[in-house]
Amino acid sequence: MKLTRTKTFTDEQYSVFIRTYIFPLIAIALFLGIWGMSASQVQTSLGQLPGPTAVFEQASNLVDEHVAAREKEASFYERQEKRNAEKLVKNPDAEIKVRTYTGKATFFDQILTSLVTVFTGFVMASLIAIPIGIITGLSNDLYRSINPIVQLLKPVSPLAWLPIVTMVVSAVYVSDDPMFDKSYLTSAFTVMLCCMWPTLINTAVGVSTVDKDLINVSKVLRLGWFTKVYKIILPSAVPMIFTGLRLSLSIGWMVLIAAEMLAQNPGLGKFVWDEFQNGSSNSLGRIMVAVIAIGIVGYMLDRGMLMLQKKVSWDKSVVLR
Amino acid sequence: MKNTHLNIDHISMEFPTPDGPYVALQDVDLEMREGEFVSLIGHSGCGKSTVLNVVAGLYKATKGGVVLDAKEVNEPGPERAVVFQNHSLLPWLTAYENVELAVKQVFGRFNSKQRKSKAEMKEWIEHNLHLVHMDHAMHKRPDEISGGMKQRVGIARALAMEPKVLLMDEPFGALDALTRAHMQESLMEIHADLGNTVIMITHDVDEAVLLSDRIVMMTNGPAAGIGEILEIDLPRPRDRVELSGNAKYNHYRHEVLQFLYERQRRPGEEVAAVEQEEKSSPALKVVKTEAA
Numbered sequence: 001m002k003l004t005r006t007k008t009f010t011d012e013q014y015s016v017f018i019r020t021y022i023f024p025l026i027a028i029a030l031f032l033g034i035w036g037m038s039a040s041q042v043q044t045s046l047g048q049l050p051g052p053t054a055v056f057e058q059a060s061n062l063v064d065e066h067v068a069a070r071e072k073e074a075s076f077y078e079r080q081e082k083r084n085a086e087k088l089v090k091n092p093d094a095e096i097k098v099r100t101y102t103g104k105a106t107f108f109d110q111i112l113t114s115l116v117t118v119f120t121g122f123v124m125a126s127l128i129a130i131p132i133g134i135i136t137g138l139s140n141d142l143y144r145s146i147n148p149i150v151q152l153l154k155p156v157s158p159l160a161w162l163p164i165v166t167m168v169v170s171a172v173y174v175s176d177d178p179m180f181d182k183s184y185l186t187s188a189f190t191v192m193l194c195c196m197w198p199t200l201i202n203t204a205v206g207v208s209t210v211d212k213d214l215i216n217v218s219k220v221l222r223l224g225w226f227t228k229v230y231k232i233i234l235p236s237a238v239p240m241i242f243t244g245l246r247l248s249l250s251i252g253w254m255v256l257i258a259a260e261m262l263a264q265n266p267g268l269g270k271f272v273w274d275e276f277q278n279g280s281s282n283s284l285g286r287i288m289v290a291v292i293a294i295g296i297v298g299y300m301l302d303r304g305m306l307m308l309q310k311k312v313s314w315d316k317s318v319v320l321r
Numbered sequence: 322m323k324n325t326h327l328n329i330d331h332i333s334m335e336f337p338t339p340d341g342p343y344v345a346l347q348d349v350d351l352e353m354r355e356g357e358f359v360s361l362i363g364h365s366g367c368g369k370s371t372v373l374n375v376v377a378g379l380y381k382a383t384k385g386g387v388v389l390d391a392k393e394v395n396e397p398g399p400e401r402a403v404v405f406q407n408h409s410l411l412p413w414l415t416a417y418e419n420v421e422l423a424v425k426q427v428f429g430r431f432n433s434k435q436r437k438s439k440a441e442m443k444e445w446i447e448h449n450l451h452l453v454h455m456d457h458a459m460h461k462r463p464d465e466i467s468g469g470m471k472q473r474v475g476i477a478r479a480l481a482m483e484p485k486v487l488l489m490d491e492p493f494g495a496l497d498a499l500t501r502a503h504m505q506e507s508l509m510e511i512h513a514d515l516g517n518t519v520i521m522i523t524h525d526v527d528e529a530v531l532l533s534d535r536i537v538m539m540t541n542g543p544a545a546g547i548g549e550i551l552e553i554d555l556p557r558p559r560d561r562v563e564l565s566g567n568a569k570y571n572h573y574r575h576e577v578l579q580f581l582y583e584r585q586r587r588p589g590e591e592v593a594a595v596e597q598e599e600k601s602s603p604a605l606k607v608v609k610t611e612a613a
Contacts, residue, residue: 211409213405213407213409214409214411216377216379216397216403216405216409217403217405217409217411219378219379219396219397220377220379220397220398220399220401220402220403221399221422221423221426221427221482222396222397222398222399222426223426227426231411231422232411235411235413236411236413238413314412314413314462315412315464
């Protein structure tokens with residue numbers, strides 16, 4: 001009896017293992033195979049469309065370039081320090097100069113820039129969308145008034161926003177010693193304009209669909225407006241708000257690449273554009289590495305938001321995926 | 322009636338609909354003593370909940386009004402605590418925190434007459450959870466406890482407001498028979514201890530007879546009203562097993578059943594029955610005045 005039970009148990013585990021790991025691996029292998037075969041059929045002006053092996057090669061090149069650049073930077077600072085130390089030995093009052101390294105940004109620096117930019121846009125969008133969402137969710141009339149505007153602006157492409165944002169940023173952000181690059185601000189604002197809508201709409205819906213009984217509880221308790229919002233409405237809308245935030249972040253990430261391409265913000269979008277303009281035989285491979293990196297980062301951002309959502313969600317019965 | 326504590330004074334309720342106003346309640350009139358336990362019974366849609374919501378202050382009666390201790394009720398408030406049918410606990414708070422929200426609101430404010438200190442509030446919250454036998458699961462959240470336990474916490478939350486009137490909207494409707502019996506026992510204990518005035522809506526004839534001092538039987542809507550009021554003259558404490566053999570108890574049960582299933586059939590069951598109902602309603606009004 002005991003034996004058979006253990007056996008079925010392991011069988012089950014085995015099949016779970018196959019389902020969770022082997023099936024996706026088979027699908028990936030098939031995908032790579034089809035990609036490799038069809039890529040070899042396409043000849044472009046930049047040579048053959050790269051298959052998985054060519055892309056992998058370019059990926060390791062990019063890693064090597066990054067490592068080399070870091071070594072170069074480290075040795076630059078080493079030399080500078082040495083030079084300054086020698087100067088000080090000769091003359092303790094000598095004026096020493098410390099220069100920062102100004103090498104070309106590597107692929108990984110660019111990923112970091114993109115992440116910083118997308119978070120700036122996303123945080124600004126959330127700071128605007130959540131309060132507006134709460135206020136519009138609380139009043140049906142306000143929701144009705146604002147809804148047409150939201151619906152009108154929601155589907156606008158980042159490429160349409162970008163020229164306007166660029167002009168506004170250039171006109172408004174005038175400074176002799178700018179703290180931020182204009183390209184960074186332009187990209188972040190474009191991300192903000194495109195990704196605030198899902199959060200706004202979901203927050204409004206979450207707030208307006210709070211269980212009527214809970215509202216009655218707050219009436220019986222005579223909770224003040226602020227306590228009602230803080231203790232009942234907000235917690236109850238948290239799952240919806242997070243659904244909105246997740247949608248917003250993935251839209252923001254998608255929009256960012258286009259924005260960076262045109263605004264020339266030194267992130268992944270600029271990398272893709274520069275490689276395209278560069279037009280070497282490696283360019284297509286490098287662009288595909290960027291495509292994969294964009295996908296992986298986007299996936300990780302979504303997982304991160306999901307983890308956060310699971311942590312703050314009080315409704316553990318809902319399966320989040 | 323002397324010593325009127327709660328006076329539901331000839332209330333009528335109309336709801337606007339696209340086809341003109343819908344009269345839900347017509348001239349409901351009831352006076353209650355302090356500490357009295359009254360059940361409202363009637364078929365679904367007869368406006369029981371509407372009466373309760375008007376007393377709670379969640380609805381405003383179209384005509385008439387509610388007076389509690391010589392003060393008119395025109396908004397909801399913690400002195401008329403409501404136990405909702407589906408417990409209505411905040412799912413993100415533990416049992417303790419749910420009761421705490423109510424206690425802080427009633428006793429924690431600076432302008433509150435019955436202001437309690439932090440330690441007193443903690444003790445009071447724990448005392449109320451103890452009253453409904455929830456000490457062991459105080460720090461669990463609603464999704465971690467059973468339906469009966471949730472309803473207990475809902476009752477504790479209502480009791481913790483020290484209400485003058487406890488309004489219960491089918492509090493045990495969603496529970497299984499055994500849990501329900503258990504909850505009824507607890508409620509009788511609490512009522513004996515605290516002597517709150519209670520209005521309870523129920524569908525359950527046994528529950529109504531077991532718990533109430535008076536049973537208010539309501540006629541079917543639209544324009545529902547009080548059909549008959551049954552005075553339950555059984556000594557307390559009451560024991561359900563003993564009572565099941567009691568002739569008086571069975572007589573009361575029979576009265577309620579007869580009212581519900583012979584005189585007030587479900588609306589739309591038979592056209593003939595409805596017509597008969599309409600003919601018999603003047604007679605019912607006479608009975609009502611006798612009972613009052």
